[in-house]
Amino acid sequence: MEVQPDSPNERADRVLHWLGLIYSGDVSGSMNAANPRVALRIRAESPDLAAGDPYLSCAIGDENALRLATQADPSWLNRPGGPLRLPPLFAVVHSALLRVAEFRERLHESAKFLIAAGADVNQRIYSRWPPGSLSNPDERCPLSTLYGAAGTNRDAALTKLLLEAGADPNDGESLYHSLENPDCTPPLAGAWRSHRRDERDLQIARPRRCGAAQAATAAWRRSKRASAKSAAE
Structure with a gap:
């Protein structure tokens, strides 16, 4: 047929x-x-x-x-x-x-x-x-x-x-969701650092997920500590 x-x-x-x-x-x-x-x-x-x-x-x-x-x-x-x-x-x-x-x-x-x-x-x-x-x-x-x-x-x-x-990187989503793959977080955190002069300013613009800004800040802090540790070693 x-x-x-x-x-x-x-x-x-x-x-x-x-x-x-x-x-x-x-x-x-x-x-x-x-x-x-x-x-x-x-x-x-x-x-x-x-x-x-x-x-x-x-x-x-x-x-x-x-x-x-x-x-x-x-x-x-x-x-x-x-x-x-x-x-x-x-x-x-x-x-x-x-x-x-x-x-x-x-x-x-x-x-x-x-x-x-x-x-x-x-x-x-x-x-x-x-x-x-x-x-x-x-x-x-x-x-x-x-x-x-x-x-x-x-x-x-x-x-x-x-x-x-x-x-x-200030798109309201990427840094927050990058936490689900830690390999994505360092380059995003670095880009955030170039866009923000101090840690106090680090926040997602109009976050649409609960806790997005807090998660983004935590990611930046972890990346900063890891960089400092690596430099010390």
Whole structure:
């Protein structure tokens, strides 16, 4: 029996479901948690799922597709697009496939390419988590590119790359969530030190999680003590 191709609406729905497994709910507007392994199984069943859309190529770290898109239209580097209306670098850094070993390097290389090509390291969106949605994001809750590296995927190398390229650590989320991977905390704490003249000023702007400012301060203090101990030794 001949298999009928998906209709445009069916394909769009399938792509949105797939993206809901690659990105967290505050990015995708889905109520499901990101599940990269299931996302990879779906892609294995439909290898052309990201074909023809450079914004979908960001999710899987297809650097060649990103290069072609940039050659065709350099302005796309800082323009939101695709089904989730994400800026390219943000889409790369927030991809949960960073947690999968065979995709980590290609996503890192894609991020490096986008930054070198001129992507703004402070690209951001607004939360799509209720009361926000994909069609009506919650503008009270901005989400930065850096938050994807340090807070969502807890990738220390990518966190350092973004900070060195000029990412603003004062995004209300990254330092607090970096505590879940101590390797992400030192570069963020160092960036905080360069943004604050003394410990009294160290606080998350408008923290949206209980205890965020206190946790950030504690992280900075621990980093400072560790640095002092290392220097003494």
